[in-house]
Amino acid sequence: MLEARDLTISYNDRVAVSNVTLILSAGEITTLVGPNGAGKSTLLRSLNGQVSRTSGAVLLDGQPIEKYSRRAIGRRVAVVAQEAELRFPVTVLEFVLGGRFAWGPNSGWGWETERDLVVAAEVLAETELTELSGRLMNELSGGERQRAVLARALATEASFLLLDEPTANLDLAHQAMLLNLVRNRCDARQTAALVVTHDLNLAAQFADNVLLMKDGKAVRSGRPHEVLTPELLSRVFDIEVLVDAHPITGAPRVTPLAVPRTGEIK
Amino acid sequence: MTVALSDPAGVIAMRRDRVTLRKTVVSCALLAVALLLAVILLSLVGSEQLPVRSSLCALLSLGTSPCGLSQDQFDILFQIRLPRIVLAAAVGGSLATAGASYQSLLRNPLAEPYLLGISNGAAVGTMVALVFFGANEWSRPVLAFAGSLLATLAVYRLARGRAGATPERLILAGVIVTTFLSSVIVFVTTLMDATRIRSFTFWLLGDLSGTSKTLLPVTIAIAVIGAVALTLNARSLNLLMLGERDAFDLGVEVGRVRIVVFVVASLLVGSSVAASGSVGYVGLVVPHLARLSLGSDNRISIPAAALGGALFVIVADTVARTVIAPRELPVGAITALIGAPLFIYLLKRA
Amino acid sequence: MDVGGTFLLAPLLKTKSLPALVLICLALACACHRGRSSFSDLTITREVIDDAGRRVLLPGRVDRVISLAPNLTEIIFAVGAGDRLVGNTTYCDYPPEAKAVTKVGDSLQPSLERIIALRPQLVLISTASQLEVFTQQLHDQNIAAFVTDPHDLDGVFRTIEQVGQILGQTQQASALVKKLRERTNVVQQAVQNAKPVRVFYQTSGEPLYTIGKDAFVTDLIRRAGGVSVTADVPGAWPKYSNESALAARPQAIILPTGGSMGAANSTVAEALRNSPAAVAGRVYKINDDHLARPGPRLVDGLEEMARALHPEAFKQ
Numbered sequence: 001m002l003e004a005r006d007l008t009i010s011y012n013d014r015v016a017v018s019n020v021t022l023i024l025s026a027g028e029i030t031t032l033v034g035p036n037g038a039g040k041s042t043l044l045r046s047l048n049g050q051v052s053r054t055s056g057a058v059l060l061d062g063q064p065i066e067k068y069s070r071r072a073i074g075r076r077v078a079v080v081a082q083e084a085e086l087r088f089p090v091t092v093l094e095f096v097l098g099g100r101f102a103w104g105p106n107s108g109w110g111w112e113t114e115r116d117l118v119v120a121a122e123v124l125a126e127t128e129l130t131e132l133s134g135r136l137m138n139e140l141s142g143g144e145r146q147r148a149v150l151a152r153a154l155a156t157e158a159s160f161l162l163l164d165e166p167t168a169n170l171d172l173a174h175q176a177m178l179l180n181l182v183r184n185r186c187d188a189r190q191t192a193a194l195v196v197t198h199d200l201n202l203a204a205q206f207a208d209n210v211l212l213m214k215d216g217k218a219v220r221s222g223r224p225h226e227v228l229t230p231e232l233l234s235r236v237f238d239i240e241v242l243v244d245a246h247p248i249t250g251a252p253r254v255t256p257l258a259v260p261r262t263g264e265i266k
Numbered sequence: 267m268t269v270a271l272s273d274p275a276g277v278i279a280m281r282r283d284r285v286t287l288r289k290t291v292v293s294c295a296l297l298a299v300a301l302l303l304a305v306i307l308l309s310l311v312g313s314e315q316l317p318v319r320s321s322l323c324a325l326l327s328l329g330t331s332p333c334g335l336s337q338d339q340f341d342i343l344f345q346i347r348l349p350r351i352v353l354a355a356a357v358g359g360s361l362a363t364a365g366a367s368y369q370s371l372l373r374n375p376l377a378e379p380y381l382l383g384i385s386n387g388a389a390v391g392t393m394v395a396l397v398f399f400g401a402n403e404w405s406r407p408v409l410a411f412a413g414s415l416l417a418t419l420a421v422y423r424l425a426r427g428r429a430g431a432t433p434e435r436l437i438l439a440g441v442i443v444t445t446f447l448s449s450v451i452v453f454v455t456t457l458m459d460a461t462r463i464r465s466f467t468f469w470l471l472g473d474l475s476g477t478s479k480t481l482l483p484v485t486i487a488i489a490v491i492g493a494v495a496l497t498l499n500a501r502s503l504n505l506l507m508l509g510e511r512d513a514f515d516l517g518v519e520v521g522r523v524r525i526v527v528f529v530v531a532s533l534l535v536g537s538s539v540a541a542s543g544s545v546g547y548v549g550l551v552v553p554h555l556a557r558l559s560l561g562s563d564n565r566i567s568i569p570a571a572a573l574g575g576a577l578f579v580i581v582a583d584t585v586a587r588t589v590i591a592p593r594e595l596p597v598g599a600i601t602a603l604i605g606a607p608l609f610i611y612l613l614k615r616a
Numbered sequence: 617m618d619v620g621g622t623f624l625l626a627p628l629l630k631t632k633s634l635p636a637l638v639l640i641c642l643a644l645a646c647a648c649h650r651g652r653s654s655f656s657d658l659t660i661t662r663e664v665i666d667d668a669g670r671r672v673l674l675p676g677r678v679d680r681v682i683s684l685a686p687n688l689t690e691i692i693f694a695v696g697a698g699d700r701l702v703g704n705t706t707y708c709d710y711p712p713e714a715k716a717v718t719k720v721g722d723s724l725q726p727s728l729e730r731i732i733a734l735r736p737q738l739v740l741i742s743t744a745s746q747l748e749v750f751t752q753q754l755h756d757q758n759i760a761a762f763v764t765d766p767h768d769l770d771g772v773f774r775t776i777e778q779v780g781q782i783l784g785q786t787q788q789a790s791a792l793v794k795k796l797r798e799r800t801n802v803v804q805q806a807v808q809n810a811k812p813v814r815v816f817y818q819t820s821g822e823p824l825y826t827i828g829k830d831a832f833v834t835d836l837i838r839r840a841g842g843v844s845v846t847a848d849v850p851g852a853w854p855k856y857s858n859e860s861a862l863a864a865r866p867q868a869i870i871l872p873t874g875g876s877m878g879a880a881n882s883t884v885a886e887a888l889r890n891s892p893a894a895v896a897g898r899v900y901k902i903n904d905d906h907l908a909r910p911g912p913r914l915v916d917g918l919e920e921m922a923r924a925l926h927p928e929a930f931k932q
Contacts, residue, residue: 048515074517084509087373088562097507102517109565111287156516193414212571315858346887349856407715456725467819468855473823475858592849592860 001025002047002077002160002192007056009042016042018216019056024160024192029182031203034213035237037149039195043161043213047194048077074102078158080166082093083149086137092148093133096120099155119155127151127181143174150181161185161193167202175199200254204228205246212236228252277407285563292466295561297573301355304577308584309347311592316343340572349482351418354474354583354597355576356482356489357542358552360534362575365549366556366568370503371527372436373510375557378550379414379535382436383443385546386419388539389470390447393454395540403480411508417443418528474583476589492534493572499523507562542547545598546584547605548575568579577603665781667765667775668743668751676758678737684726684812687911688764688914689714690777694792694912697783705733707902709876722752728753738762738782744892763782764868764910768835769800772910800839803922805839805878806929813844813925816866816893821885824834824861828854833907836914839931840922851858858887866891868898868925873911875905900924 002024009017011154017039024030024047032040044052046058049065058074060066068076070208078099099115100227112120124130127147137145146166161182166176183206197203203210203224210227214236220227233241233254240257310321316339323333324343332340361379368377379385391413392406399405424439451470455463469476496503502523505513508576512518538545556570590593625629654803659675682687682703689708694837703720716920720730729752731739737833739754741764754761762782766772773793780789815837819825827833830852837844845864846856869891873882882901893899902924923930 050511050514070514070515070519074515079512081511081515081516084512086508086556087375088370088507088510090562091284093562094504094561097284097506098516101501101505104501108502108523109497110501111565112284152516157582263573312859314863316861338863338865341890342862346858464853465825465855466825468823475824475855476822535864587857591852592846592857593851594857595855 001059001061003034003059004043004047005057005059006055007043007046007058009039009046009051010054016045016215019217020216021214022211022218022221023134024194026159026192027190027205029184029193029195030185030211031207032194032211032213033198033200033203034219037215040213041164042206044079044164044196045192047160049073050077052231053251054262062206071102071106074156074158076151077160077162078156080146080150080153080163082159082168083145084163089136089138091133092129092135092137092140093120093124094157095137096124096129096133096151099123099152102156110171119157123151123154126154127183141171143177146170146174146178147181150178159191161191163193163195165171165198165203167197167199175202182206192246198232201246201251202227204253225252226253230263285486285561285566289560290566290569292603294569294573295578296327296371296495297570301577301580304580305348305355307602308580309343309351311584311588312342312347313588313594314339314342322556349479350474350583351580353482353485353541356485357474357538358548358575358579359547359572360489360492360538360575361545361548362552362556362578363489363496363568363570364534364566365575366571367496367527367531368549368552369553370507370564371524372379374434374437375505375554376550377437378441379447379548381533381545382440383417383421383447384414384440384453384535385405385539385544386417386444386447387413387420388415388536389544390450390589391416391536391558392540397454403478405541407481407484411533414477414532414536414539415446415529418532430484458505464529468596469543469597472543472544472601474579474597475587475594476542478541481541485537486539488533489572492530493569495530496527497565497568497572499526500568502542503564503568505561507564529540536544543596543598545579545601547601547609548579551605551609551612552578554609558612560614626827640695664762664778666729666763668763670751670763672760672762674762674782674902675686675737676849680734680738680785682720682731682734682736682738682739684720684739685909686710687907687909688742688779689717689741690909690913690918691779692783694782695783697778697779697785700783702736703731708875708880711722726750728757731759740764740779751776753847759781766832766910767830768832769839769914772832772914773797775910776912790903792912798913799915801808803841804839805927807922810926810929812839812841812843814837814845814864814867815887815925816845816864816891817870818869818881818888819871819872819886820881824856824858824885825885826856828852832910832914836907836918837921840918841926842921851908858885861885862887862891864891866893866898867896868906869893870921870924871899871901872904872907873901875903877904 002018007017007020019042022043030041033042042051060068063249065073079194093195097112097116097120100112100119103116104110111210127150129144129147129151132140132144137148144216163182166178169177176192179202181187182193186193207224208228209221211221212227212232219236220232228243230243242255242257243252306325309325310318311315317553321343324335324340326332327333329344335343335373368379368382369375379507388410393408395405396411421436421443422440423441463580502518505516505518506520506523510520516590552575553567553571556574557566560566561571577600579597582604583597586595586597626913639891659673664672666672679700680702681692681700683692683701684705684707686705688871689701689704690710693711701717704714706719706722706725707819708714718734721727728865736759739759739761740760741751741763743763751761751763764775766775773796776793777789780786786894817827817833817837819827826846828846828851834844845866869884869888871881871884873880884899888894902917902920906913906920
């Protein structure tokens, strides 16, 4: 289990996260939503030990995350974020195999084992990148590249997937595809996923739980229809919204209604 | 859905698209053979003509038998030429390895010991040693190492911003430190008298003619140890090369690897500069060539760069010491003359 | 102040015209600014050609001269014109009186401002200082600059005579050159029947530098009864290959050291440690100032080299 317990993170005299409690349970997708500057990414980054806490705790399997080595964390928690610019040519296969680093020997040296190759082949198939495995990453489209980043994270066989705005630059088809892949993985292997996203409808569709944040505080957490209510959303986002049910899935569907209350643009 | 490993197409694809131990061993073996051949064949070449067959015989006997060479010829071969060629190999290997490591760590194919100010730091250290501790031979590599470490520290502190020391800021800081140290060097040079200036300027451009019986083994040892130490971090560097944050997420001890690379690379650059001045372009061109032909995987490109760098400088030095014989050119001039056009060509191809 | 201006001043002052007054002040200011060279413009000038082929205009009598090289300082004192030296470089240390003269910088980077402030009529330059750009700057300031560039001993004698002529010390210069030629002839005659000794002249040990075809020391070695093993290498101060130095098997090695050079270059280069010269102990340290400065002390250097190479010819 991966959880943040009463977590507060502040730096540079600014409180980014304030007394937030979040539990990631196996097989469930939790989405983290809120306006810019709500502390979502900071919270996500603290869950794999990248950002250090000011008070409270981040617990992995009941132990404070500071107790684990980077390798140990790497085997349990994987991150899918905006892919950094690649300045060196690397094939998709090499890129995905990078996810096996934490399973290799505890040194900077070593070669991939049969198992590494098997896992890589599996995740490439899972993300439908098998034909592209020999191509250079720079030759892929944005959607394909993001799938490769997901594939790399899946190759770590981590029990917890942290995705920071994974659909940000993707077109409609790829957005859905990516989250479907996450959903499938969580269903198949009881992986827990945390998805930070701006897209409330995508969140509504795929999430088992939603955590709504504003100014570092947790406003509400629960099932999508409990959190994505007009009152809560308009309070947090400073904009009037209409929430109805998706005609096919029945999930909450959020539609912004008017200009932001504090804005002047029309 | 599992891919059956008995599927030949899948397995072959796996081999082709990544670097394997076999590929690495084969490439490095080929390069090592080429290096050995270069050492043997190019020691037959020099400003003095030596009889080819006798020289080959003496070389292959590892110096135990003179094979008909006169004492002078034997001395030329084993006391002057061979040590110089071995020094060239050590310097070339050190600089190329350092360059390859910086490029991976800083995620920039243009990162090079000279550009980052490390070479100049080592040069200033060597100058201080020459001026204040001239008599003591050991003061040179020790102070050169200190100089390159200090330059590295300066670059790193200058580059630290809110987002950490991003590669862009590091390169910028490196350029600042390089130009500052260049001015220091020029300043000290103007305080020297005319004859010293001439010889010092020559040394600054790369001079492999300095024979030091005590320091040569040290330079070789550092080259080998450094290359091995950095190769042992190749997997980490592979991930760092693609993004520091990603590497962190995937389990790399980023801080530790960074320190190792900086310290070891400074050592490599310091020992090279102390022995032979600044031989430029090696740390830029050779790693680039290695990556272009063998792939970006550091497990193959770092050792390949080490061997390739040794080869490159041996060849360049052979040109430097024969083209206007019996006079000599600074080897740095030759590496620049070969390196710059080669680099432009590589840039165009990429 | 311009003589002509004074004549104009009186009648114009009588008119009490302000614009005219302003004009006169401007004219006077311009005249004063050109005062230094215009003074010499008004006296008798001669034209001489320097070693760079340039035509140099000089006043009839030169009272203020600056030397930008140690050898030129020595020559100026040697021809008896030392009292007229108003500036020299930090390297000019011989004779001892030269140290007291105002310094204008070192040979490579003299200070133009200092030179101008000293108001010289002539600046003597040696090409060993590589001052081509600087010569142009002096020319732009209307300061006469004379470049010397001797390639051998005869050239040095000629330089001494030239400097003597320029400074009006023709007699002393001729007498000096006569004595120097005599001493040179004595040396050359003493060694003329001896077999020339093969010499390696080590300018610097690490990296290895020696003298080439164009260096005047090559000529000097020849006159001293030796032959430089690098006599036909192109250039003046080539960086030499260690192998070739070893293969040359010199019978004697000359180490120019001491003097203004201090303790530098006092050991034989590694490549020559087993040479016939080193093995036989024929390594001679000679004061660098006697060999590197193309001036009267070059003959001292010649004598010292000859004595070292052919001791039996000088037994008295």
